[in-house]
Amino acid sequence: MDNEQWNDEAYRKCRKIIVLAATACAIAANKYRKLYLSKDPYRGEALRGLVETERIIGVSDTTCRSLIRMSRRAFFSLAEMVRHRGFLYDSKFVTVEEQLVIYLHTIGHNAKNRVVLHQFGHSGETISRYFNRVLCAILQLHTELLKPPRSTTQPKKYLRYFNNCIGAIDGTHIPAWVSVDQHRRFRDRKGNISQNILAACDFDMRYTYILSGWEGSASDSRILDDAIHKEGEEKIVVPRD
Template identity: 30%
Template sequence: MDMDTEFSQTAGSGALEIMLLMGQIMAMERRFWARETSTDWWDRIALEVWDDSQWLRNFRMRKAIFMELCDLLSPALKRQNTKMRAALTVEKRVVIALWKLATPDSYRSVGNQFGVGKSTVGAAVMQVAKAITELLLPKVVTLGNVQVIVDGFSAMGFPTCGGAIDGTHIPILAPEHQGSQYINRKGYFSMVLQALVDHKGRFTNINMGWPGRVHGARIFRNTNLFKWLQQGIYFPDQKITIADVEMPSYPWGPSLL
């Protein structure tokens, strides 16, 4: 006699009823969990019901901006359906990437959130990042009207300033090799993002990828921006006279110290 048979015979019908009831409850819990981690909340709630305040709170952008972003990235993100599976929509690829980049959630957790596998999350992040780099950066991160920028900084009390420059540390996992090179002065592993912005805080030039240990001044001296400034081609013909001295426009910021 096995243990299951012995238990059912000695426990009686009451125990069997309890076991059946527990089985039903567990099945209900599993169904509830599946619904909670399915993609319905995105397809039927976020896309169809949420207002701008909910979009801002969860995605840091309004729905109209999100849809515009999807349209801009669409040429690089469209995928054809196959006989094996339906391709993810552009909107879903973008929202998965935004969620992963904006939160500390694991790939598995993000996958559960949107009803996809963790490998799909990884692929979406890489595809969207590549599309942004190829299609948006050349259009969005650009100098624009230099005279307007110089005048804007001058009105704030910074004459001859063509941009404010500084760096920020992006936390990363320790690289397998040369990890010590990525430990910044605050004691954690990072890469440095150095950016130049105009008088309204809009990015006009970015440089990314230096190890966290490297000083901002060294990073700046090894950028194309520095070379262009040295050659006088980044702020062309932007000079003002202060105390009978003609001075060109140039970036201001602690990264240059």
């Protein structure tokens, strides 16, 4: 094969690669436009999410507690806290209050994405995005929301049964979403895919310690041992006389 033939072959291969790359870029651009730039509104009702939010937080404490597991006073205090610290902010169509209501309603009722998107009139991607945004904001407030007990005293009515007790500690299972190859590790004794969460609270029903991340198959004793032997802030504090 002489140089001229080799150059022609190389030119054809190069042109073929360019055509294929251009075609792939055009397909990707068209798909992106359909998904993100030319989206039709999920619901025809304008401001449906804002109206639903007002129905939940603007009526009474009974409604608020029933739907988002929080009083109106506590809710607005939380909204002011995350807004003041810059953790959350109003977007063009979704206020901080609506973002919090979406998150609290989801975790309070273990609601599915498809159920919440229908209730608030947003797409599944929008619901998921704001849920994760609020979750990150709440995690940043852990130093203020989780407080160690201020004393080791307990109410007198419990003194007879729980002398020198400062609170209670227990484990609970919450649903977990993991890859198929991890199902065996996260399957609990009831056959569900879950995490085993260790939590401690005082006599005022305030959480003083939470340890998450353990597989559902892990025993409570193993998790407690891990909490006791951790280092730094992740270690559970055991008062000693």
